Amino acid sequence: MAEAVSPQGGQDLLFLTDEQLRKGIEAMFFAYRGFTADPDRILAQKDYGRAHHRAVHFIHRSPGTTVNNLLAILGVTKQSLNRVLRTLISDGLVEVRVGREDKRERHLFLTQAGAALERELSDAQRDRMRTAYRAAGPVAVAGFRQVLEAMMDEDMRRHFQALRDRGPQ
Amino acid sequence: MAEAVSPQGGQDLLFLTDEQLRKGIEAMFFAYRGFTADPDRILAQKDYGRAHHRAVHFIHRSPGTTVNNLLAILGVTKQSLNRVLRTLISDGLVEVRVGREDKRERHLFLTQAGAALERELSDAQRDRMRTAYRAAGPVAVAGFRQVLEAMMDEDMRRHFQALRDRGPQ
DNA sequence: CTTGGAATGTCAACAAGGCTGACGTATTAT
DNA sequence: ATAATACGTCAGCCTTGTTGACATTCCAAG
Numbered sequence: 001m002a003e004a005v006s007p008q009g010g011q012d013l014l015f016l017t018d019e020q021l022r023k024g025i026e027a028m029f030f031a032y033r034g035f036t037a038d039p040d041r042i043l044a045q046k047d048y049g050r051a052h053h054r055a056v057h058f059i060h061r062s063p064g065t066t067v068n069n070l071l072a073i074l075g076v077t078k079q080s081l082n083r084v085l086r087t088l089i090s091d092g093l094v095e096v097r098v099g100r101e102d103k104r105e106r107h108l109f110l111t112q113a114g115a116a117l118e119r120e121l122s123d124a125q126r127d128r129m130r131t132a133y134r135a136a137g138p139v140a141v142a143g144f145r146q147v148l149e150a151m152m153d154e155d156m157r158r159h160f161q162a163l164r165d166r167g168p169q
Numbered sequence: 170m171a172e173a174v175s176p177q178g179g180q181d182l183l184f185l186t187d188e189q190l191r192k193g194i195e196a197m198f199f200a201y202r203g204f205t206a207d208p209d210r211i212l213a214q215k216d217y218g219r220a221h222h223r224a225v226h227f228i229h230r231s232p233g234t235t236v237n238n239l240l241a242i243l244g245v246t247k248q249s250l251n252r253v254l255r256t257l258i259s260d261g262l263v264e265v266r267v268g269r270e271d272k273r274e275r276h277l278f279l280t281q282a283g284a285a286l287e288r289e290l291s292d293a294q295r296d297r298m299r300t301a302y303r304a305a306g307p308v309a310v311a312g313f314r315q316v317l318e319a320m321m322d323e324d325m326r327r328h329f330q331a332l333r334d335r336g337p338q
Numbered sequence: 339c340t341t342g343g344a345a346t347g348t349c350a351a352c353a354a355g356g357c358t359g360a361c362g363t364a365t366t367a368t
Numbered sequence: 369a370t371a372a373t374a375c376g377t378c379a380g381c382c383t384t385g386t387t388g389a390c391a392t393t394c395c396a397a398g
Contacts, residue, residue: 015307021295023333024302024314025204026230029223030325031317032201033244035194049383054198061195068345075202080385082347104345104394126190132319133193136312138184143305143312145193148200150301156199164192218354236375249356251376273365273374 038124046117051076051084053121056110059094060118061163064107066099073159093117207293215286220245220253222290225279228263229287230332233276235268242328262286 014020039053058073059065067085071078085108088094093114099105110118133141152160183189208222227242228234236254240247254277257263262283268274279287302310321329 015310016299016302018295020310021298021302022230022291024298024310025291025294026329026332027314027317028201028204030329031320032197033325034321035197037322051384061191066345067347076384077386078346079348079387083384086347099345102345102395104392106346122191122194125194126187128320129190129193130185132316133185133190135319136315139308140312140315141184141189141193143309144316145196146305146309147301147313148196150304151200151297152203153206156202160195160199163195220355237373245355246357247375248358248377252355255376268374271366271374275375 034128035125038128039121042121042124048087051080052088055081055084055088056093056114056118057122059108059110060115060122063109064097066105066107068105070108072155075156088114203297204294207297208290211290211293217256220249221257224250224253224257225262225283225287226291228277228279229284229291232278233266235274235276237274239277241324244325257283 036050040050043049043053054074055070058070062069067078067081071081074081085094089096091113092111095109095111095114097107097109099107136144149157149160205219209219212218212222223243224239227239231238236247236250240250243250254263258265260282261280264278264280264283266276266278268276305313318326318329
């Protein structure tokens with residue numbers, strides 16, 4: 001009653017004030033820094049960058065994916081991706097196989113060394129995620145995922161859901 | 170029983186599988202792209218970048234903040250920040266006032282033009298946030314914020330909480 | 339069989355925005 | 369007086385994004 005909460009819906013709408021939204025924005029900013037911090041440290045030692053991590057991650061997720069496919073998921077230009085792929089290939093972390101049906105396509109796979117790097121990076125990232133999940137609890141995690149999914153662009157949501165629904169490997 | 174769920178705690182631990190954690194990681198990746206997409210479009214038209222957005226945002230949040238303070242929040246070098254601040258100052262978006270108590274310090278403020286840009290950017294970003302919040306609902310939003318906070322580095326969490334608890338302005 | 343378009347690779351040039359290192363200058367603290 | 373702090377700046381480097389142009393290879397349609 002003393003609170004500025006309208007009888008119907010007031011409490012439910014409180015989380016939509018500019019103030020609440022701003023908190024969410026700042027939380028996203030600070031959290032993303034934490035999210036990338038651990039892999040970044042590992043990558044720096046190996047003379048790789050975030051771009052390499054992303055490529056390796058999604059090749060691991062979708063072995064045999066084509067360059068075009070990866071381009072769409074990563075949302076960068078082919079020149080940008082190519083620079084990264086070139087180093088990964090010449091360093092023996094990624095293997096390229098010319099398409100059997102369509103020989104224009106290049107299918108990308110991780111080598112053993114590539115898979116090892118992927119594991120090292122995602123282990124570090126998962127550790128932080130696990131700690132955060134454990135601290136927040138399952139209900140919070142469900143909400144977390146819901147909000148993130150609602151925040152994506154339409155295109156990205158499609159990519160995300162495709163990966164999500166395909167399950168492991 | 171057919172499921173690999175242990176009697177006690179099994180259900181609660183299900184959200185900590187590598188698979189679930191991976192989904193969270195990918196959700197963070199795709200969502201962050203959406204999170205920055207709208208401001209990025211506005212900034213591109215005005216020949217500014219994300220770095221300018223961040224500076225303007227936190228100067229708006231803490232008017233009169235010092236350079237050192239901003240440095241700590243943004244987590245970049247002074248050279249990096251200085252490049253951005255220089256353009257904002259010469260473009261008349263940020264005003265610098267020499268400290269009264271300690272004349273070594275420079276206190277940063279947004280001009281009217283600076284405040285206008287800040288509003289344009291944060292309106293765009295809040296719109297997306299609001300849509301996501303509304304779609305997910307208040308319980309999800311609470312969880313979202315909890316997980317993000319748990320994901321931050323210790324230093325960043327301190328900065329976040331300081332801003333959070335100071336409330337509006 | 340030719341030809342258009344798709345998928346890919348590659349070269350060059352450029353910009354934003356990180357970084358390090360070094361140096362200068364007030365100003366404050368010891 | 370001297371040291372430390374806060375800041376600015378110059379120079380140079382790296383990663384990762386961008387455009388634009390052009391070659392190749394191959395599929396598919398005419």
